[in-house]
Amino acid sequence: MIEFERFTLGNGLKVLLHKDVNTPMACVNTLFDVGARDEAETKTGFAHLFEHLMFGGSINIPEFDTPLQNAGGNNNAFTSNDMTNYYDTLPANNLEVALWLESDRMTSLAFTPKSLEVQRNVVIEEFKQRYLNQPYGDVWLELRPLAYKEHPYKWATIGKEISHVENATMDDVKAFFKKHYHPSNAILCIAGNFERSYIEDMTNKWYGDIPNQLKAPRILNVEPEQNEYRELTIVRAVPSKKFYYSFKMPARKTEGYYTCDLLSDIVGNGKSSRVYTRLKKEQKLVTDISAFVMGSLDEGLLIIAGTLEEHISFQALDEALWILLDEVKVEVVSDLELARVKNKLATAKAFEDLPLTQRALNLCTFELLGDANGINQEMLIYEKIEAIHLKLTAQKIFKKTNCSLLKVQPK
Amino acid sequence: MSVNRSLCPVITPIGILPLRTPLTFDIAENCYLYWMDKTQSETVHVAFHFDAGTTTCIGPEAVFASRLLLSGTNSKLQAQIQNEIDQLGGYVNCSVGEENFSIHVYTLRNNLLPILHLVHEAFDGAIFPEAEIQDLIREEVQSFLTNTEKVSYLASLQFRQKVYGNDIPYVKNVNEDFYKNIDRSDLIQFYRKQLKTGMKRIEVVGDLDTEIIDEIIDLWGAHAILERMPVATSFVHQPGFYHVEKVGALQSAIRIGRPVLDFHSPDSIEFDVLNTILGGYFGSRLMSNIREDKGYTYGINSSVVNYSKASGFQIGTEVKDEVIAETLSEIKKEINRLKNEMIDGEELELVKNYILGETQASIDGAGAMLSTYTGLLSRGKSLEYVNDSLDRVRAITPAKLQHLANQFLDWEDFVIVVAGATKVSGN
Numbered sequence: 036m037i038e039f040e041r042f043t044l045g046n047g048l049k050v051l052l053h054k055d056v057n058t059p060m061a062c063v064n065t066l067f068d069v070g071a072r073d074e075a076e077t078k079t080g081f082a083h084l085f086e087h088l089m090f091g092g093s094i095n096i097p098e099f100d101t102p103l104q105n106a107g108g109n110n111n112a113f114t115s116n117d118m119t120n121y122y123d124t125l126p127a128n129n130l131e132v133a134l135w136l137e138s139d140r141m142t143s144l145a146f147t148p149k150s151l152e153v154q155r156n157v158v159i160e161e162f163k164q165r166y167l168n169q170p171y172g173d174v175w176l177e178l179r180p181l182a183y184k185e186h187p188y189k190w191a192t193i194g195k196e197i198s199h200v201e202n203a204t205m206d207d208v209k210a211f212f213k214k215h216y217h218p219s220n221a222i223l224c225i226a227g228n229f230e231r232s233y234i235e236d237m238t239n240k241w242y243g244d245i246p247n248q249l250k251a252p253r254i255l256n257v258e259p260e261q262n263e264y265r266e267l268t269i270v271r272a273v274p275s276k277k278f279y280y281s282f283k284m285p286a287r288k289t290e291g292y293y294t295c296d297l298l299s300d301i302v303g304n305g306k307s308s309r310v311y312t313r314l315k316k317e318q319k320l321v322t323d324i325s326a327f328v329m330g331s332l333d334e335g336l337l338i339i340a341g342t343l344e345e346h347i348s349f350q351a352l353d354e355a356l357w358i359l360l361d362e363v364k365v366e367v368v369s370d371l372e373l374a375r376v377k378n379k380l381a382t383a384k385a386f387e388d389l390p391l392t393q394r395a396l397n398l399c400t401f402e403l404l405g406d407a408n409g410i411n412q413e414m415l416i417y418e419k420i421e422a423i424h425l426k427l428t429a430q431k432i433f434k435k436t437n438c439s440l441l442k443v444q445p446k
Numbered sequence: 447m448s449v450n451r452s453l454c455p456v457i458t459p460i461g462i463l464p465l466r467t468p469l470t471f472d473i474a475e476n477c478y479l480y481w482m483d484k485t486q487s488e489t490v491h492v493a494f495h496f497d498a499g500t501t502t503c504i505g506p507e508a509v510f511a512s513r514l515l516l517s518g519t520n521s522k523l524q525a526q527i528q529n530e531i532d533q534l535g536g537y538v539n540c541s542v543g544e545e546n547f548s549i550h551v552y553t554l555r556n557n558l559l560p561i562l563h564l565v566h567e568a569f570d571g572a573i574f575p576e577a578e579i580q581d582l583i584r585e586e587v588q589s590f591l592t593n594t595e596k597v598s599y600l601a602s603l604q605f606r607q608k609v610y611g612n613d614i615p616y617v618k619n620v621n622e623d624f625y626k627n628i629d630r631s632d633l634i635q636f637y638r639k640q641l642k643t644g645m646k647r648i649e650v651v652g653d654l655d656t657e658i659i660d661e662i663i664d665l666w667g668a669h670a671i672l673e674r675m676p677v678a679t680s681f682v683h684q685p686g687f688y689h690v691e692k693v694g695a696l697q698s699a700i701r702i703g704r705p706v707l708d709f710h711s712p713d714s715i716e717f718d719v720l721n722t723i724l725g726g727y728f729g730s731r732l733m734s735n736i737r738e739d740k741g742y743t744y745g746i747n748s749s750v751v752n753y754s755k756a757s758g759f760q761i762g763t764e765v766k767d768e769v770i771a772e773t774l775s776e777i778k779k780e781i782n783r784l785k786n787e788m789i790d791g792e793e794l795e796l797v798k799n800y801i802l803g804e805t806q807a808s809i810d811g812a813g814a815m816l817s818t819y820t821g822l823l824s825r826g827k828s829l830e831y832v833n834d835s836l837d838r839v840r841a842i843t844p845a846k847l848q849h850l851a852n853q854f855l856d857w858e859d860f861v862i863v864v865a866g867a868t869k870v871s872g873n
Contacts, residue, residue, distance in 0.1 A: 057486065058810055058811070059810065060810050094451075095451040096451070100729045101796060102457075104727065104728075104796055104797075104799065104800040104803075105454075105457055105796050106799065107799050107800065107802050107806065108803055109800075109804065109807065124807060126458070126803060126806055129458055131456075132455050134455075135451070138451075142451070152741070153737075153738060153739065154741070155741070156742070157743070157744055158744075160742070160743050160744045160764075160766060163696045163697050164764050167696050168596075168597065168695060168696040168697045169596060170592050170595035171592075244448060272595065272694060273595060274591035274592055274594075274595065275588050275591070275592065305528075305532060306524075306532070307525070307529045307532040312525055316525060316581075319581070322584055322585045322588050323585065342588060344584060345584070371533070374533070375529075375532050375533045375535075377535075378532075378534060378535030378557075379532055379537075381554065382535040382552065382553060383537070385487070385488055385489045385554060386489055389489065389811070
């Protein structure tokens with residue numbers, strides 16, 4: 036059970052307090068309800084570029100990192116298609132330094148031309164280092180537009196193409212900030228050994244006077260139901276053939292999400308999973324293979340990905356994989372197998388929640404989904420799932436017309 | 447209520463850090479169990495550490511042993527072992543490095559003992575079936591070939607070969623045959639000598655009864671260490687400029703460094719501070735200059751690699767080809783600044799505070815505290831070293847740092863490796 040308290044400031048900022056009496060550290064996690072899905076198709080990569088700019092100085096503080104490091108703290112951030120998250124960890128008695136820094140950059144950034152110029156270059160190098168100059172690094176750039184035709188999930192957080200980031204102007208950046216970076220679009224979680232009254236005082240002191248602004252409605256292109264099989268082969272300078280089968284699956288908030296997650300575990304999580312035991316160990320078609328869900332807030336993807344053995348054809352794998360998936364659609368998973376994936380999940384979730392930063396992030400994420408207490412209810416949802424649910428879900432998901440396959444062929 | 451946003455709130459300096467010693471149990475001579483209890487969690491982590499690593503074999507035996515430890519016994523196949531562990535919700539993985547080899551078990555408390563029995567049965571009776579070895583060879587070769595597509599891998603491989611020279615094989619000459627030529631009997635010999643009678647400690651983090659600890663010792667005690675492996679006390683490096691060609695690469699990877707004074711040297715803490723200033727944190731001189739001012743790279747850092755009795759220092763980054771020469775010259779400039787100018791008080795204060803904060807964070811939680819404790823113990827230090835070293839950090843002077851920079855950061859003494867498509871010269 037992860038305890039927390041919740042209150043909302045006058046300007047709409049949601050605050051969560053997670054009290055942990057056993058740590059001398061504090062974590063300040065700020066989640067902004069903006070991700071790459073909120074970008075215009077002609078200006079992609081902005082949410083992520085913006086994450087970089089958030090470290091380039093704010094309205095009253097020239098440098099973000101210096102005071103935090105002086106307070107013995109550390110910080111980082113990430114951007115996904117759904118959200119942008121910032122966190123600071125520091126000794127608990129210096130909590131106020133983090134609140135000062137975070138509240139100032141929520142008020143306004145410095146928006147210096149130099150910062151924009153430099154971070155554009157840094158992000159372009161990041162694009163190359165992580166996506167273009169790595170073997171198989173661009174598969175997600177190719178897979179997304181194959182699986183999504185309308186929804187903004189069709190581009191990756193780094194952007195659809197480098198030119199969007201290269202052409203970002205100061206006006207673009209300021210407009211993005213104004214629209215997405217304000218109290219009612221944020222969720223703040225403070226974790227550490229603190230009393231509620233102290234946190235109420237401190238958050239009112241530092242965040243209370245940030246002007247209130249209405250949360251902009253989110254109107255995203257709706258992805259039409261997929262009813263065709265899609266396949267794309269890309270040829271790259273890589274040593275082995277890789278494959279990415281992606282199947283549309285329900286959004287994060289729905290119960291169907293959890294069933295799909297368990298289904299992906301049955302099919303391909305770990306060395307006792309079906310694809311591993313059958314396609315790798317028995318049939319020796321692949322050297323590695325696994326299944327997982329992307330965890331997206333809107334309609335997501337269940338992926339089965341792996342690497343072919345040297346002399347095996349894509350077709351041989353395709354036939355064997357569909358035989359395996361067809362079985363899950365007609366046979367009911369045994370109680371033993373279902374218990375196995377649930378037991379593994381229970382262990383994984385318990386370990387996941389050990390670090391303070393992870394608890395603070397997860398509380399914010401569940402609050403974004405509607406209720407921070409979801410963190411304590413998630414396992415109950417998984418436990419209620421029965422074998423018949425998995426079979427019915429498999430019938431809906433594992434259809435050719437719901438599948439997009441990306442193949443990477445060595446040059 | 448209006449606040450003055452231009453003023454940083456008062457910062458409280460970090461004082462003496464509270465430390466917690468684990469409970470210690472004797473297993474045999476030179477072999478102990480360390481236990482952190484009262485974790486207020488259902489989770490249990492048990493780690494078995496062996497006096498083994500990639501330096502205790504010629505080929506890839508250590509890596510293969512780590513991947514195949516649960517791959518079958520005379521009575522159970524790999525699939526059956528894995529299935530039984532998974533059924534109990536357990537996670538088992540092995541980690542291997544130059545001087546370390548460990549088995550980690552993660553589980554919820556109620557399944558701990560059955561899982562430990564399963565893992566022990568698989569470990570104790572491991573036969574390393576030939577078919578499993580052949581499967582792994584194909585995996586390792588594929589993964590090696592994928593790695594050779596990465597400029598970062600190519601640069602690091604060459605860099606390690608030029609820096610970590612020793613009679614003990616800290617660096618291996620890796621190619622496809624390195625994996626293909628593994629011999630099952632060598633693997634079994636490695637397992638018998640280094641693992642079956644090579645366990646140097648067990649670490650337990652979990653809310654448990656003492657009887658459980660006794661049972662763990664009964665179960666695993668027979669594997670206590672008999673003979674210590676030799677470790678490097680120094681490295682011989684080959685300074686110079688090396689280019690590794692990678693046709694078609696979009697960026698080049700740079701590695702610069704040399705062996706430096708080790709953990710036991712009187713100035714090792716001070717050198718760590720020097721490294722932090724140069725490239726050991728986000729606000730470091732290299733990051734501030736090469737990323738945050740020039741935008742040449744996504745990241746650049748420097749680090750000290752500590753083996754048990756010898757250490758290395760390295761700078762690493764990946765940059766666009768147009769600015770390789772500029773990057774090298776800026777790195778050189780930053781190093782010369784450390785040698786020629788005293789660090790100013792404000793920057794030094796910041797770095798000290800940053801290190802104190804990082805140290806406090808690094809011992810937060812029962813697991814982190816235990817790793818710190820056993821890490822120090824294996825180097826012959828007690829837990830008091832944590833606070834003693836912080837006192838030394840607080841006391842460091844600009845003159846001392848400048849002296850160390852002059853002692854260890856001569857450009858001519860560095861191994862410099864650039865891997866990428868564009869051939870550049872060393873100057």
